[in-house]
Amino acid sequence: MATIGNTEYFKGIGEITYEGKASDNPLAYKFYNPEQIVAGKSMREHFKFAMAYWHTLCGTGGDPFGPGTKNFPWATKNDPIEAAREKADAAFEFITKMGFDYYCFHDYDLVDEADSLAESEKRVLHMVDYLKEKMKASGVKLLWGTANLFSHPRYMNGAASNPNFDVVARAGAQLKIALDATMELNGENYVFWGGREGYMSLLNTDMKLEQDNIGRFMRMARDYARSQGFTGTFFIEPKPMEPSKHQYDFDAATSINFIREQGLEKDFKLNIEVNHATLAQHTFQHELQVAANAGMLGSIDANRGDYQNGWDTDQFPNNVLETAEAMLVFLKSGGLQGGGINFDAKTRRNSTDLEDIFIAHIGGADTFARGLLVADAVINNSSYEELLDNRYASFNSGKGLDFVRGSLSLTDLHDYAKLAGEPEQRSGKQELFENILNQYL
Numbered sequence: 001m002a003t004i005g006n007t008e009y010f011k012g013i014g015e016i017t018y019e020g021k022a023s024d025n026p027l028a029y030k031f032y033n034p035e036q037i038v039a040g041k042s043m044r045e046h047f048k049f050a051m052a053y054w055h056t057l058c059g060t061g062g063d064p065f066g067p068g069t070k071n072f073p074w075a076t077k078n079d080p081i082e083a084a085r086e087k088a089d090a091a092f093e094f095i096t097k098m099g100f101d102y103y104c105f106h107d108y109d110l111v112d113e114a115d116s117l118a119e120s121e122k123r124v125l126h127m128v129d130y131l132k133e134k135m136k137a138s139g140v141k142l143l144w145g146t147a148n149l150f151s152h153p154r155y156m157n158g159a160a161s162n163p164n165f166d167v168v169a170r171a172g173a174q175l176k177i178a179l180d181a182t183m184e185l186n187g188e189n190y191v192f193w194g195g196r197e198g199y200m201s202l203l204n205t206d207m208k209l210e211q212d213n214i215g216r217f218m219r220m221a222r223d224y225a226r227s228q229g230f231t232g233t234f235f236i237e238p239k240p241m242e243p244s245k246h247q248y249d250f251d252a253a254t255s256i257n258f259i260r261e262q263g264l265e266k267d268f269k270l271n272i273e274v275n276h277a278t279l280a281q282h283t284f285q286h287e288l289q290v291a292a293n294a295g296m297l298g299s300i301d302a303n304r305g306d307y308q309n310g311w312d313t314d315q316f317p318n319n320v321l322e323t324a325e326a327m328l329v330f331l332k333s334g335g336l337q338g339g340g341i342n343f344d345a346k347t348r349r350n351s352t353d354l355e356d357i358f359i360a361h362i363g364g365a366d367t368f369a370r371g372l373l374v375a376d377a378v379i380n381n382s383s384y385e386e387l388l389d390n391r392y393a394s395f396n397s398g399k400g401l402d403f404v405r406g407s408l409s410l411t412d413l414h415d416y417a418k419l420a421g422e423p424e425q426r427s428g429k430q431e432l433f434e435n436i437l438n439q440y441l
């Protein structure tokens with residue numbers, strides 16, 4: 001196992017392998033078979049599964065009503081660098097045991113922020129060197145990096161959207177360090193999630209200036225990274241609210257408009273998160289489709305929400321029906337552009353065994369694998385595609401085709417409709433579509 005430190009943190013757990021549906025081993029994949037080819041690609045290539053550093057190594061289960069419950073055996077040292085190295089050892093032991101190829105981080109997931117910017121930068125640089133060795137030894141890659149521009153009290157009024165230029169500049173400095181770290185580690189992408197980029201009350205907010213400042217901030221990031229040879233993609237991760245009341249990157253459609261308005265469309269795509277979609281009153285698959293339609297389906301943060309409450313519970317995926325519908329969009333739009341599936345999910349506060357972290361990720365990977373298999377079977381073996389095509393068949397010939405080609409005027413519609421009379425009623429067949437999906441689950 002690729003560890004530089006000697007400690008084994010997940011004792012008694014070996015490499016997780018595929019044992020198939022009949023296995024009752026809780027520490028084996030039942031559906032995720034990394035080398036299995038589906039729709040011309042291995043599952044490993046389709047998904048590019050990634051571990052999220054923050055939930056897996058940093059979050060100990062604290063909530064507004066009580067402290068953390070999880071006694072992680074890493075990050076025990078008082079010295080921040082030593083603690084961070086332990087955390088990295090545990091991270092890489094976990095990723096390699098899972099058989100994942102990727103991870104994602106925020107700058108201060110890697111090491112605690114220091115009192116000064118200079119010292120923080122030094123710490124991050126130290127960890128970049130350490131991670132580089134670990135990545136070389138294990139073959140694990142960085143899917144994306146990001147900067148935590150939302151936790152520190154200085155960002156309480158926003159980072160790039162802060163009304164105080166000094167805070168904007170400080171956020172820019174942090175962004176540069178995080179970008180440098182991402183590039184140094186050959187990160188394939190860079191993410192912007194703007195939890196504090198929004199507002200609580202419009203009364204004290206200049207929305208236009210704040211949004212334009214975010215645009216300027218992102219163009220600076222792009223120009224700097226490109227000047228350093230970064231060829232990866234930038235992603236905006238939409239979320240409608242929490243922690244801000246109104247977040248500017250509300251959903252996919254809003255973020256796409258922002259990307260275009262700010263002239264970022266050549267370099268930016270979207271990272272769609274399941275629970276953020278549902279918070280915006282959309283389905284996950286809706287958000288994927290909106291992104292795909294704009295050519296901006298970049299990456300996925302995998303998790304699930306709770307249908308009975310209204311916040312970001314970040315549970316591990318296990319809703320096969322939801323995921324199968326999402327995988328229909330995924331397969332039909334040619335997969336992700338540059339990104340992968342990052343498990344932005346946390347075990348529950350009362351899941352306190354170390355093996356629970358494995359079980360949770362296994363369940364998540366199996367849910368996506370099963371969803372992919374179902375979607376592939378629906379596309380290839382059922383009447384689904386034909387039914388869908390038939391629904392729109394009137395645009396394939398005659399006046400319908402002329403309309404699609406843009407060769408009809410409003411007067412032409414008027415003349416045609418006058419002759420055609422009352423359109424025949426055609427069923428949407430929703431229940432039939434639903435039954436077909438069910439049949440292949």
Ligand code: XUL
Binds near residue numbers: 146191193239312
């Ligand atoms: C917060 C969230 C973040 C981003 C990265 O809801 O999803 O963890 O994925 O900042």
Ligand code: CO
Binds near residue numbers: 193237273301344
């Ligand atoms: Co996320």
